[in-house]
Amino acid sequence: MDFSRVTYSNILEIVAPYSHILLLKAYNNMNASNQTVAGVVIVFDSADGGQIAATMENLKALQDGSLTEAAFWRLCSLDPPETFQDSAKS
Secondary structure, eight states: OOOTTOOTTTHHHHHHHHHHHHHHHHHHHHHHHTOOOSEEEEEOOSSSOOEEEEEHHHHHHHHHTSSOHHHHHHHSEEESHHHHHHHHHO
């Protein structure tokens, strides 16, 4: 994925679809392997960096449709919060 167009104001808009896929893939892999984990963390290794973390419980709710995508992002740990804050509220 090309992250060259990521800015402070659009970071979640850009990385959310990519992160959504990775988080659900990790969730499905953990379930298939019967591993016991509390959640999944994605770390963005760049100058601006950042990470997105989600609990397995919230990933399950997203996967089964009992949690909307907007609600899911509000429940995620977004770090640093100021990087994701404006986008996560919309």
